[in-house]
Amino acid sequence: MFKNDFPYFSNSDIVYLDNAATTQKPKEVITSQVEYYEKYCANTHRSSFGDANKATLNYENARKTLQKFINAPTKEQIIFTKGVTESINFIASSYAKKFDKVIISSLEHHSNIVPWHMQGRTLGEGLEVVSCNDNLDFDFVEYEDILKQNPNSFVSITHISNAFGKIHDIKAIIKLAHKYKSVVMIDGAQSLAHMNIDVQDLDVDFFAISAHKTFGPTGVGAIYVKESLLKELEPYQTGGATIHEVDFLSSTMLDSPYKFEAGTQNIAGVIGFAKALEYLEKVGYEAIMKQEHELYEYLTDQLSKLPNIIFYNDTEDSIGSKSFNFKNIIHDDIGILLDKMKIALRVGHHCAQPIMKQLNIKGTIRVSIAFYNTKEDIDKLITALKKALDMLR
Ligand SMILES: Cc1ncc(COP(=O)(O)O)c(C=O)c1O
Known part of the structure; x- marks a missing residue:
């Protein structure tokens, strides 16, 4: 349980999935x-x-x-x-x-x-x-x-x-x-x-x-x-x-x-x-990559089951961040609702406006994982996303 090495997680009940923005710090x-x-x-x-x-x-x-x-x-x-x-x-x-x-x-x-x-x-x-x-x-x-x-x-x-x-x-x-x-x-x-x-x-x-x-x-x-x-x-x-x-x-x-x-x-x-x-x-990169690979696959798998989800790139050749949208749903609304459910992630253009323009979108919902994240974090994210989607539809 890598989270035990990071004081943030004993002080917070937030599911932290914004690691591409900044990571938590070990003791x-x-x-x-x-x-x-x-x-x-x-x-x-x-x-x-x-x-x-x-x-x-x-x-x-x-x-x-x-x-x-x-x-x-x-x-x-x-x-x-x-x-x-x-x-x-x-x-x-x-x-x-x-x-x-x-x-x-x-x-x-x-x-x-x-x-x-x-x-x-x-x-x-x-x-x-x-x-x-x-x-x-x-x-x-x-x-x-x-x-x-x-x-x-x-x-x-x-x-x-x-x-x-x-x-x-x-x-x-x-x-x-x-x-x-x-x-x-x-x-x-x-x-x-x-x-x-x-x-x-x-x-x-x-x-x-x-x-x-x-x-x-x-x-x-x-x-x-x-x-x-x-x-x-x-x-x-x-x-x-x-x-x-x-x-x-x-x-x-x-x-x-x-x-x-x-x-x-x-x-x-x-x-x-x-x-x-x-x-x-x-910790070693071998352990880090193994954990992240499993998590990334699990995340992609679980997200894929959500209705009307739009992904932008394949899972191969990708690491850390997963970006998506839902048809006819504004990504900012998802961000606001997820925050209320204690899920921390980023919605928006992620300081990459040119590629967003190319894809003809304003932004995405981005889940970004680190090796300390767990399948339980992903499960909580999916439950929260389902609730948010129910509220917005
Ligand atoms: C790909 C990329 N380049 C540059 C930066 C800027 O990095 P820093 O916060 O260290 O200045 C970021 C931060 O989000 C990034 O993700």
Whole structure:
């Protein structure tokens, strides 16, 4: 019973099925942050007294934990950020802006669309969009065509759709991009909660990570950078702790990762994130994937029995999230009624309006599971959905 490891579940009688929005946190993630604030609260990389050294050590050990977790060659390739949103904005403005073309897919989160608009890129004008069909399959033929016409591009693609749970074959996407001398960033916001990531095996250039979607604290994330690209990467903000030497004529920067982490970081959050990764390691992805696979099948099976349900993608190649609607029922109404029945899920466009427009819908009802969810949670969801449907028909 994994729920016992998560204090939220002993304090709440809510059926929590909104894990794509944020995950619950295991006890050690919470206590490690409280311990930092209560016992050795000090800034990192600055002062040299005992508590400051301990804070720096734990912060840097967290970097090593993440490095090992995703099999990055060195810890200097791990740069902490506020989350995937900041990771993408960072790489967009400090590296990708020099590319003539940025290639995304039609299944992206707004975090991987709006930063490109901010650079003045729009469809066909610096921005190319690879179609995903109405089953959300990535169009590899169109992708290769775009790459052939635009070699030396910057490709930025989500791994797992937060809106539908669809998994993109990122290994194939990365391989094809490299064939056409392009550089690839993967939005891994939804990845680590569900599956093992090996950045060397993927041969990915940039991989964006979110702690709060991976059982860690909010306001923390990271970007993995391939070693050969570190030299080309400019800081997109500067300030304290990034600088080697400053006078009024010039300043010289420290090496990576320090030159990219300007200002006081979310020290407690980073330390807590490492605890989340250690916890995940203890549970193991084998157990996580087995539990989630069974749950996802059960969820799909039970939902399929409900009248007039509309699904948008097949269960194969999907993980975590399941999105649906009911014919002639407004998804917002379901959300309001389910909330009253203590079922927590998200209804709406899930920060993915372009794909909703393509499917000609305003949004969906999204159930997003984590390995701590149970069949009992799904049963409660189905009972509540039946009640809500009876009320609305
Ligand atoms: C696919 C995807 N990309 C990016 C983000 C933004 O992540 P963060 O909250 O870490 O900034 C999210 C969050 O919902 C997401 O699901």
